[in-house]
Amino acid sequence: MDYKVRFVNYPKQYRQLKKEFDGVFEEIMSGGAFILRRHLEEFEKRIAAYVGTKHAIGVNTGTDALYLSAHALGFGPGDEVITVSHTFVATIGAIVQCGARPVLVDITGDFNMDVDQIESAITPRTRGIIPVHLNGHACNMDKITAIAKKYNLKVIEDAAQALGAKYKGKRCASFGDTGIFSFYPAKMLGTAGDGGMVCTNDDMLARKLRAFRDNGRVESVEVIECFGWCTRLDNLHAAILNMKFNYFDQWVKKRREIATLYDKGLSGVGDIITPPRFDGDYFDVYQNYVIRSKKRNALVDHLRASGIEVLISWPTPNHKQKALGLNHYKLPVTEQTSREVVSLPIYPELTDNEVEIVINAVKAFFKGLIWGSGLES
Numbered sequence: 001m002d003y004k005v006r007f008v009n010y011p012k013q014y015r016q017l018k019k020e021f022d023g024v025f026e027e028i029m030s031g032g033a034f035i036l037r038r039h040l041e042e043f044e045k046r047i048a049a050y051v052g053t054k055h056a057i058g059v060n061t062g063t064d065a066l067y068l069s070a071h072a073l074g075f076g077p078g079d080e081v082i083t084v085s086h087t088f089v090a091t092i093g094a095i096v097q098c099g100a101r102p103v104l105v106d107i108t109g110d111f112n113m114d115v116d117q118i119e120s121a122i123t124p125r126t127r128g129i130i131p132v133h134l135n136g137h138a139c140n141m142d143k144i145t146a147i148a149k150k151y152n153l154k155v156i157e158d159a160a161q162a163l164g165a166k167y168k169g170k171r172c173a174s175f176g177d178t179g180i181f182s183f184y185p186a187k188m189l190g191t192a193g194d195g196g197m198v199c200t201n202d203d204m205l206a207r208k209l210r211a212f213r214d215n216g217r218v219e220s221v222e223v224i225e226c227f228g229w230c231t232r233l234d235n236l237h238a239a240i241l242n243m244k245f246n247y248f249d250q251w252v253k254k255r256r257e258i259a260t261l262y263d264k265g266l267s268g269v270g271d272i273i274t275p276p277r278f279d280g281d282y283f284d285v286y287q288n289y290v291i292r293s294k295k296r297n298a299l300v301d302h303l304r305a306s307g308i309e310v311l312i313s314w315p316t317p318n319h320k321q322k323a324l325g326l327n328h329y330k331l332p333v334t335e336q337t338s339r340e341v342v343s344l345p346i347y348p349e350l351t352d353n354e355v356e357i358v359i360n361a362v363k364a365f366f367k368g369l370i371w372g373s374g375l376e377s
């Protein structure tokens with residue numbers, strides 16, 4: 001379907017920055033600089049400085065960034081690692097791929113881990129916690145780091161959706177033993193394909209991660225320090241990301257402005273619950289703008305029929321996916337959230353007019369229901 005308002009619009013960004021994209025391609029192709037080259041090194045340094053960590057290691061996906069972190073921290077058979085079900089499956093997959101057992105806790109109204117459930121999920125086998133800063137909103141890292149310290153647990157922050165987000169002035173991915181990002185195209189900072197990053201302040205971990213991503217090689221291709229994988233961030237992607245990162249602050253600002261327009265336009269419309277507005281301790285970057293409604297499925301049908309592309313993340317919670325063997329968990333807030341959420345278009349290239357089209361379409365849906373008349377059910 002040809003949508004009037006698209007959920008993401010990569011070609012529009014390419015058209016806007018065509019000269020710069022083409023310049024990057026020409027530079028990399030004519031220089032033949034493809035693997036572990038200057039652009040990657042530069043990008044890693046910029047991300048480390050921006051996030052506030054000593055190291056940043058480019059890998060080929062956020063998924064691998066999680067897995068390599070879990071492996072580097074020594075999670076393995078017999079270990080338990082606490083995380084949430086309301087996340088992209090890769091968070092849980094990283095634990096399983098190490099041979100450890102994921103222990104799932106519920107979320108709260110901000111879509112993030114319910115930190116009050118962590119302590120009761122801890123057993124003598126618990127080795128770590130993976131909080132997920134979903135939708136560009138930070139978890140309560142004071143509580144999580146205090147619990148981790150008390151029980152001697154490792155923390156991997158899944159900041160795949162939260163580049164730029166802050167908690168108490170500190171950026172996501174700088175609190176844990178490691179913190180990871182995804183550069184999947186739709187992410188806060190996306191490349192023309194896949195990409196990921198691990199951030200850490202720990203020199204030993206950083207060296208291990210560098211070895212893991214390049215078949216055990218760190219400083220010399222002749223010295224193999226361990227068995228590893230081949231999961232490097234390609235230099236071409238790093239060069240694209242480097243160029244795009246120059247716009248990052250203005251793009252975050254734009255996302256926050258769009259979120260404000262949605263907040264205002266959708267407040268009091270039908271039974272819509274707009275995402276919680278956080279100020280003070282939290283700096284949200286709005287990777288996603290997620291609303292809730294008991295009429296979600298009908299609303300989604302209406303929006304799509306009106307030419308507006310929307311996304312449901314996720315209609316089936318991971319613990320209810322039959323193939324994953326996690327359906328012994330009962331996570332009522334997660335399950336209700338999965339029934340009610342829908343993500344609206346939000347990206348820097350979205351115009352105010354397009355935002356208005358979305359808002360008006362949502363309003364039209366509830367008007368059509370004669371909301372409040374008792375006829376809506």
Ligand SMILES: Cc1ncc(COP(=O)(O)O)c(C=O)c1O
Nearest residue numbers: 061062063088090160182183184
């Ligand atoms: C919360 C979360 N964790 C992990 C990932 C995995 O990142 P990637 O797609 O780069 O492997 C994603 C990406 O969708 C994500 O949203």
